[in-house]
Structures are given as structure tokens and as C-alpha cells.
Amino acid sequence: MGQTQPQIQVKHDVPIEVKLEQVQKLLEQMGIRGVEPTAATAAQVKKMCVEVEKRRTAEGYLRKMEEVMSFAGAAPYVVFAFETPQGVVCIPDGNFVVNTNGIYYVHKMDCRSNSLKCAQVADKVVDLLGIRPLISSSTFLAIHPSQPELCELGILPPTACRTPSQKAEEREEEEAEEEEEEEEVEGASAAQVEEPLEGVALRKLTEELMRAQRPPPAEEQKPRDPKAALKELGLGWLADLGEADVAALRSAAEDKTLLNALKDAEKRDAVRRFIESGFAPPAAAPPNIARWPQKDVELFAKLAEGTRGFHELVVRYLEAEFGCDVSIIYDIMQDLIKQAGGCGQLQKMRRRFT
């Protein structure tokens, strides 16, 4: 390994010249003695080392290695061979041995009794050779198969030390951070907020506030004599129905639908009930209609107008929703429920369809 080609650098910054002395020094520092380098050909190294990992796509790196070996007659790095019960694990891994003429300086270490020490040596050697990107966790685990111990010593990277639940949590944290960042970016772009839109919203808010502050409209004055008012309308016979809101009755009478409705006995009863209830809203109107979205309120008012009952309201709603003859929908629904074997089975049926 006495060749000197310091100018040539290969991928991943693998130094061309790794002095054997440096390796010896390292071993001494770690209290390891009796490890002497032996020369081996590429074929011998390949035969000796087990392939821990599949060959990685480092073709450019390997080409450089070949060039260096052809030029210098020796590998630009030393090979450490750790003898484990499962076989000989090499650093660099066997799949980085190139097929060319030249020699590798192999340092054999017996790791059957003290594999943790070997893993530590492997870690140092990786740093010395500067080949960290090429060595994955599985190589270290092949030398010393105890992940917690390797993690504790910092030999394995933190990413390899996480448990699946930790990984999941980290991913979640990252997502949350990303979301926060997104919010920040969004917040930063708020500098160019659309002024006109906000201005209109501001005006609308003021209008809403004014509406809320306005006192409720004063109730219309009831005529002194409701019966006389009814007579004026030609509805004197309705006077005995009780405390009717004459103003409402007047507006209803002005609308021809009421007068037309009174011709039909059934409808007349409905009107009677409506008046008797003190012009209460239709029973189908839910109590919290005030909190409904405006478009739903409008739709409800439109559909409920002139309906005779809840069934008719539903029919109208379905017609508005699907835009077709609702009797077909009823038929289809009945068929579906029959086919499903009851309402309870509808969910199952839906799952089958989707």
C-alpha cells in the first residue's frame, strides 16, 4: 500500500492512499494486536467475503477502483475481514471488489468471541477509509447482530435505530411540521391580500351588525273589531274560529289561492286548522330552521308552499333533487330494499356496489 497517487480522487472521496501505518495505529489504539495484513487477489477476496448486500449501483466508483488498481497494482483501500460464525464479513463489502489484476491488503480478525469489539473496529475503519456512504447498517449487524448495542455505541445511524412506532411518530411529526411550514408560507404571502374583497366583507359585516342592532319591527296594530275586518274581506263566517291574526288573514285572502282552496272541503279544513293554530309554521318546519343554511331555508320555503302534508313535501323534495318522476324512485327504493333483504342490509349492499 506504499503507492502514492494523492492527486487522484474517486467518488465518495475515497482516499487513494490509505497508509498501512494508519491502520496499524488504529488497531493499537483499540488494543488489538496480532492483526497483520496479507496480500490477496480480487478473486480470493471475493471468495472469502460473504455478500452481505446486493451490489449497489456504484458503477462509476468501481470503474475508478479498477483504474487505480491497474495503475498502482493495489487496491486504494485495505480490506478488513471479520470472521463471524456466519462467515467472513468484509469492509468494504465483497461486492465492491473489482475484477482486475492487483492485490488487496487483507486484515483478518477473529470475531467469534468478541463481535462487539469487531463492530467498533469496523466503524473506525469505515471512517478511516471514508467509505461511510457505501456501508449500510446490515454490514455492521452481520458482524455483531445486536441492534440495541450498536445503537447505544452510535455505530448504527439514528435512522436504523428507530422502532416502527417511533418511525410512525416521526413521520407524523414531520407531517405536522410541514403543515406548520405551509401555514407560515401562507401567512407570509398574506402581505398581498386582496383589499377589495376584504373591504366588501367589512361592509357586509357592518350591515350584519346594523341588522342585529336594529330594534325588532313593531307589531302591526290589530283592528279594533276583528269581526268587522273579516266581514270586510267577505269572510265573516270565519270570525267564530277564535283569535285570528287579521293582518295575516287579510294578506292570505288577497292571495287567490286561499279563496280557491276554500271551495274544497278538505282544503277548507286545512285552512281552518292553520288559522286555529294561530298561523303557526307548518309542522314539518324543524325548530332550529333559523340555523339552517340560507339556501336550504329557501328551498324548504319553496317546497313547503301549498303542500298538504309531509309526504307531499318529501315527494317535491325528491323531484327537485333528482329532477325526475319520483314514483320511479320509490319503486327503485322498494326493489332495492327487497333485494337487500331489509333496510338493515342496505349498508352491505352499498359496500358491494362501491
Added chain:
Amino acid sequence: MRAAAEDAPQVHMSLIAQLEEAVAAGRELGPCAWFYLLMVMGRKKELGGAVKKPLIARSLGRILLWAVERNGKGNVVSLKSTYVRNAIILYAKEHRCYPYDGAQTAPQAERIIKAHMRAIMAVVRRWVRAAPPCDPNNPTVCQRHLMVRADWLRHFLSGWA
């Protein structure tokens, strides 16, 4: 005359003060008022002051209560910013609040809401901290994902929003 008018004490309340007063007095504001409030949060000058957190909470509470009541599915709600943002926009659309009264999409309005999400999410996070854990076995996940039980949220918001 002019001088006298100028000397007269100005009894002028800022818009934000009027809003706070109306809310405190229990006056029922229209549904869109809550959306508009979240829209104009950044206009301190016109509002006459910053919109305080209780008012933001009230607006957001109304909107989220509507969103939760509208969607009865699921036991747990994840109040992440995307959910909250979508709920606000959907609320405006359904109630036909400006600018959704004439258009189905309003990118400008969405941008404004996005710009206010930081303040809005601060309120949401406070609620989440006050909520019981959605999963007693894994409370940290609930906190991290801003997950709360839907029934709790409904109960909590309907109490005051």
C-alpha cells in the same frame, strides 16, 4: 357652529367594540357575520382594533359546530388546518356569504382565510388542549393530530358558540 360641533364629545364606538358589545348582549348576528369576521381579521385599522381571541373563538365555534353537526360520520374529528379551512369555506358556500353568493369558487377569499389560519389554529389548539384524550391509550397522538371526540366537540361548542 362648526367649532361647537367639533367640540362636542365624540361618542363613536369602533366596529370591533360594537361587535363585542352585540355578542355580549346576546344579539343574534346573521350566520354570515361569523365568516366575515374571520375574513376581516387583518383589517385592524378599519375595525378599530385587533379582533380578540374570544371573538375569533366564537366565530370559529359557530362554524365548526355547523360543520360537525352537518357531518354526523365518525367518532373523532381531526381539527387540522385543512379541515378547519375547508369547514369555513363550506360554511360560507352553504350560507351564501359573500363572495360565495354568486360564485362557487373564490380563490381570493381562500387566500385571505389561509393568511388568517395561524390565529385560527391557535384557538383550535387551545380547544384541543382542553379536550379529553380521544384515545386514552394514546393521548399524545390525539394532541399531535388535533383529534377530539366529535360528541365532546359538539357538546363543548353548543355550550357557548
